[in-house]
Amino acid sequence: MITLTVSLQVLPDHLEPFVEAIRTNAERSFTDEPGCLSFDVSQDLTDDHHFILNENYVDEKAVEEHRSTQHFKQWREAVAQHVVPGTQANTLANRLFHHHSPEADR
């Protein structure tokens, strides 16, 4: 399992369109891509313009497929419009340990 973690900073006054764009990207990725097994979006408690994405893919090929979709292209356009340049940090990682309760899905 491959975990993609993304950290980024949203431009002032761009919060609403950014949240709409990441909401759509998360939904489309999870629904349309068989290789995308989870997609979480969270907003920093101390800085509402700082977001973390946590995504899980079957393998690296599924990440490549994710990046070739139409919704990913639209997401990249939204990033160019709404994210502070240079603040996006992506980490692709191999998931070593996984613990998950059904209660986490509520």
Add this chain to the structure above:
Amino acid sequence: MITLTVSLQVLPDHLEPFVEAIRTNAERSFTDEPGCLSFDVSQDLTDDHHFILNENYVDEKAVEEHRSTQHFKQWREAVAQHVVPGTQANTLANRLFHHHSPEADR
């Protein structure tokens, strides 16, 4: 739901004891804490000394309880021994969107 994301860099030659320490912390947190609903550990594909933790807690109180446990105290001692000083970055965030397939638990 509160998501805690941790990024940290392990000292050279400390990989094995670090992995053992985070394996124990993840297991104990998930098993012993009713407020800890998920705990994932992943290792950067491009730097095997860079780790990302993704943890989900019911609320901020559950995070406080996590930090008051004996296994968290032991984890802090392991961090002091095995993690490059100044590299640990914690983000506490409010989970906005969540998509999760049972296949992500395999």
